[in-house]
Amino acid sequence: MNLERLPNNEKLSLCRKYYLGGFAFLPFLWLVNVVWFFKEAFLKPAYTEQLQIKTYVKRSGLGLLLWVAVLTTWITIFQHFRAEWGVVADYLSFTIPLGIP
Amino acid sequence: SVTTRDLKKITLDVNSNSVAQKIYVEVNNTVPCVRLLNATHQIGCQSSISGDTGVIHVLESEADLEWPLTKGPNPPYMILLESHLFTRSIMMKIKKESSRIAGVTVVVPNTSPSEFSPHTTCPNENTGVYSDTYGPHLAHCNTTVWNPLGNGLSYEEFDFPVFSLKEDKQCYYDHNRVVNGSAPQYPLCAMQLFSHMFAVTDTATCMRRNDVINFSINPEMVCDPLGDFNVWGSIRPYNRSQLGHRDNESVVMAAARLDSRAFFWDVSTGAEGSISGFVTLLAAAHALRDVTQVAPPTHNILFAFFQGEAFDYIGSSRMVYDMQNGKFVIDLDNVHSLLEIGQVGLRNGSDLFLHSDPVSRMNDTVNDQVREHERYRCSLIHRHHRLVDNFQSSPLPPSSLQRFLRAQNIPGIVLADHRAAFNNKYYESYYDNADNLNLRYPPNMTAEEQLEFLTDTAMALTEVATVVARALYKQAGGDGTQVDNIKADSKTVTQMLFGFLVQANNSWFQALIPPELKDMLSDPPDFYVGVASSSPAKAKPLTRLVQFLLANLTGTATNLTQDQCQKPDDLPDESVQMYSYLWVQGTVPHNGTEKGPFCVRASVRLSQALSPAFDLGEYASRNYSTWTESRWKFIKARIFLVASRDLEMLTLGVGVAVLFSSLLVTYFISTKADVLFSSAREPASAAY
Numbered sequence: 191m192n193l194e195r196l197p198n199n200e201k202l203s204l205c206r207k208y209y210l211g212g213f214a215f216l217p218f219l220w221l222v223n224v225v226w227f228f229k230e231a232f233l234k235p236a237y238t239e240q241l242q243i244k245t246y247v248k249r250s251g252l253g254l255l256l257w258v259a260v261l262t263t264w265i266t267i268f269q270h271f272r273a274e275w276g277v278v279a280d281y282l283s284f285t286i287p288l289g290i291p
Numbered sequence: 292s293v294t295t296r297d298l299k300k301i302t303l304d305v306n307s308n309s310v311a312q313k314i315y316v317e318v319n320n321t322v323p324c325v326r327l328l329n330a331t332h333q334i335g336c337q338s339s340i341s342g343d344t345g346v347i348h349v350l351e352s353e354a355d356l357e358w359p360l361t362k363g364p365n366p367p368y369m370i371l372l373e374s375h376l377f378t379r380s381i382m383m384k385i386k387k388e389s390s391r392i393a394g395v396t397v398v399v400p401n402t403s404p405s406e407f408s409p410h411t412t413c414p415n416e417n418t419g420v421y422s423d424t425y426g427p428h429l430a431h432c433n434t435t436v437w438n439p440l441g442n443g444l445s446y447e448e449f450d451f452p453v454f455s456l457k458e459d460k461q462c463y464y465d466h467n468r469v470v471n472g473s474a475p476q477y478p479l480c481a482m483q484l485f486s487h488m489f490a491v492t493d494t495a496t497c498m499r500r501n502d503v504i505n506f507s508i509n510p511e512m513v514c515d516p517l518g519d520f521n522v523w524g525s526i527r528p529y530n531r532s533q534l535g536h537r538d539n540e541s542v543v544m545a546a547a548r549l550d551s552r553a554f555f556w557d558v559s560t561g562a563e564g565s566i567s568g569f570v571t572l573l574a575a576a577h578a579l580r581d582v583t584q585v586a587p588p589t590h591n592i593l594f595a596f597f598q599g600e601a602f603d604y605i606g607s608s609r610m611v612y613d614m615q616n617g618k619f620v621i622d623l624d625n626v627h628s629l630l631e632i633g634q635v636g637l638r639n640g641s642d643l644f645l646h647s648d649p650v651s652r653m654n655d656t657v658n659d660q661v662r663e664h665e666r667y668r669c670s671l672i673h674r675h676h677r678l679v680d681n682f683q684s685s686p687l688p689p690s691s692l693q694r695f696l697r698a699q700n701i702p703g704i705v706l707a708d709h710r711a712a713f714n715n716k717y718y719e720s721y722y723d724n725a726d727n728l729n730l731r732y733p734p735n736m737t738a739e740e741q742l743e744f745l746t747d748t749a750m751a752l753t754e755v756a757t758v759v760a761r762a763l764y765k766q767a768g769g770d771g772t773q774v775d776n777i778k779a780d781s782k783t784v785t786q787m788l789f790g791f792l793v794q795a796n797n798s799w800f801q802a803l804i805p806p807e808l809k810d811m812l813s814d815p816p817d818f819y820v821g822v823a824s825s826s827p828a829k830a831k832p833l834t835r836l837v838q839f840l841l842a843n844l845t846g847t848a849t850n851l852t853q854d855q856c857q858k859p860d861d862l863p864d865e866s867v868q869m870y871s872y873l874w875v876q877g878t879v880p881h882n883g884t885e886k887g888p889f890c891v892r893a894s895v896r897l898s899q900a901l902s903p904a905f906d907l908g909e910y911a912s913r914n915y916s917t918w919t920e921s922r923w924k925f926i927k928a929r930i931f932l933v934a935s936r937d938l939e940m941l942t943l944g945v946g947v948a949v950l951f952s953s954l955l956v957t958y959f960i961s962t963k964a965d966v967l968f969s970s971a972r973e974p975a976s977a978a979y
Contacts, residue, residue, distance in 0.1 A: 276496070277499065280496075280499055280500060280503055281503065283503075286500055286503070288340075288487075288489040288511065288513065289337060289340065289487055289488055289489055289490075289491060290491060291491045291492050291496075
């Protein structure tokens with residue numbers, strides 16, 4: 191969808207939908223929000239709705255950073271300690287690699 | 292073998308329909324070493340999932356190991372060993388520096404080395420009867436080391452593949468020879484081995500991962516328990532629906548083991564280790580058939596052939612467990628005594644040794660035990676043999692009797708050809724074959740003539756079988772006057788030895804099995820216990836062969852037709868509960884004396900030989916065998932030429948350069964398209 195063609199109020203409502211949707215454990219919606227509306231929020235000349243859009247984009251960015259931090263930490267720990275955790279790790283895994291501990 | 296000419300020819304042959312066929316030469320008849328796991332360890336070999344590639348290096352001596360391990364400039368290396376170099380010291384050195392080693396291949400030899408046993412020095416030391424609480428001074432081979440030549444290679448863990456292949460050194464001599472200490476030039480001959488094993492760590496882990504298949508998106512069984520079926524038969528039949536204790540029943544048991552193993556997967560023979568024992572017991576059972584019908588002894592006699600004994604007594608521990616839990620036709624209180632036939636093929640002169648457990652003789656009612664012992668001694672005295680009692684303090688060798696003693700104090704004796712250490716120099720190894728038993732046939736004999744020829748080995752085993760049969764008959768309270776009539780048949784023994792050690796597909800074996808099972812005899816019988824199956828119809832060919840042998844040697848031929856043989860309950864005199872009815876081929880039509888197929892009625896059955904640890908779910912059990920075998924996808928080996936790393940990088944670099952330059956040229960042409968293509972253009976004529 192080309193944002194150029196949308197009226198400003200529709201841009202705002204779209205940004206708000208993605209922002210609210212991200213709270214349902216969907217950090218990729220926040221990522222899309224940040225990437226898509228970055229130009230609108232920070233690089234375009236000012237218009238009425240831009241302030242709201244800017245807030246949404248900033249908050250989406252923060253939420254995204256938080257998710258990235260949490261997921262990176264958990265993935266690193268799990269990959270490192272999976273072999274040592276034995277039973278628990280096997281029950282947490284979807285795919286257990288063959289032939290290595 | 293692969294010559295340079297072949298490889299060049301393959302590369303130049305434009306009619307080859309695949310690039311892969313031009314590059315790789317598949318190696319046939321490979322025998323891998325696979326991964327086995329138990330409660331605490333994993334043993335065996337593992338390759339990476341996409342195979343291990345290494346430049347072939349033929350090892351000339353132990354000192355030559357320096358080249359692949361440290362000095363050689365083209366790591367990783369694939370070491371090719373002659374069989375005399377396949378020793379513990381070399382393998383341990385390779386294991387330590389395994390970063391430069393892709394794998395090891397061992398050349399299959401034509402003759403056996405002077406001695407080689409990859410098993411441990413003290414077989415089954417943790418699952419026998421001797422432990423810290425029972426005869427601690429005898430545990431862990433403190434007094435007698437049974438297998439002193441054992442180097443323990445079978446129980447080591449290697450993280451590179453080890454294969455056994457036929458001799459194939461031409462490619463090495465053409466490309467890889469080290470000349471005057473200087474490194475050979477590329478291209479070099481390399482070999483790639485695939486033997487990726489799925490299971491890791493230990494049995495508990497792999498069985499758990501088997502069970503997790505419900506939740507995983509990638510369900511895959513990773514290992515299977517080892518096991519098979521025991522064969523047992525008795526003089527007087529037992530009603531198989533009546534399990535557990537039988538009142539006033541006292542059974543004399545005779546036991547032998549069926550299986551053996553080797554370092555490599557599925558190639559063991561166990562001529563002295565197990566064949567000598569069970570062939571003797573089969574011959575003894577045959578010798579007892581007639582006399583027990585004419586003058587039946589007081590007690591019943593039960594013959595048991597255990598599978599899986601090499602792996603912590605799988606078969607015998609299962610039978611003892613079944614007896615303890617009322618799942619077998621008798622229980623331990625019904626067992627009068629046990630005579631086990633150990634390794635009896637390599638006797639010095641005519642010596643035969645009786646082994647018994649000194650601890651049980653001390654603890655129990657001394658008179659009772661001594662009397663049983665003396666009864667055995669008297670039973671076994673035979674003109675030609677010197678029967679030697681072992682010393683009072685000598686422990687039992689590794690034997691199924693140990694599992695019975697673990698459960699209950701049963702008088703028992705193990706018959707063997709060795710007083711202390713084994714006479715067998717190739718215990719549980721690939722070389723424990725017909726040569727080890729000195730099985731020799733005169734030259735220029737056809738297979739049928741060899742089948743009937745009475746070898747010295749067969750005569751020796753026949754003598755032992757006679758002794759065993761007479762001892763069992765007297766032990767079971769048989770009539771003393773009949774004992775001298777009991778004689779084992781040497782023709783049966785020599786035919787069995789020929790069938791198990793030389794060629795299974797012979798006329799005698801064919802006559803004993805059902806016509807539809809003829810394929811069972813096509814390969815050499817395989818004595819490795821293998822993974823357990825759930826139904827007796829899928830038991831190993833060796834087990835089924837012993838079942839049919841025992842049935843034919845102890846059972847009776849009947850007049851039943853094939854349909855009646857399959858459903859004998861319709862007839863008033865026959866009962867499937869008491870006997871098993873087997874339809875066998877009979878002698879093939881020969882010289883007009885056509886016997887044709889007939890129905891054998893025998894009290895011979897198969898009982899499952901799966902370790903109780905798997906039924907109980909105790910995968911980390913210390914009491915029972917927990918051996919499992921890993922699964923794998925495919926196992927293969929292939930040889931090809933490799934280029935130097937520099938050449939590979941150069942080719943890649945040139946390719947990348949060509950890619951970028953073509954992108955550049957395309958971009959350039961597209962931006963200047965109007966300049967490049969406008970000069971020849973004519974004004975478009977609008978002609979429609």
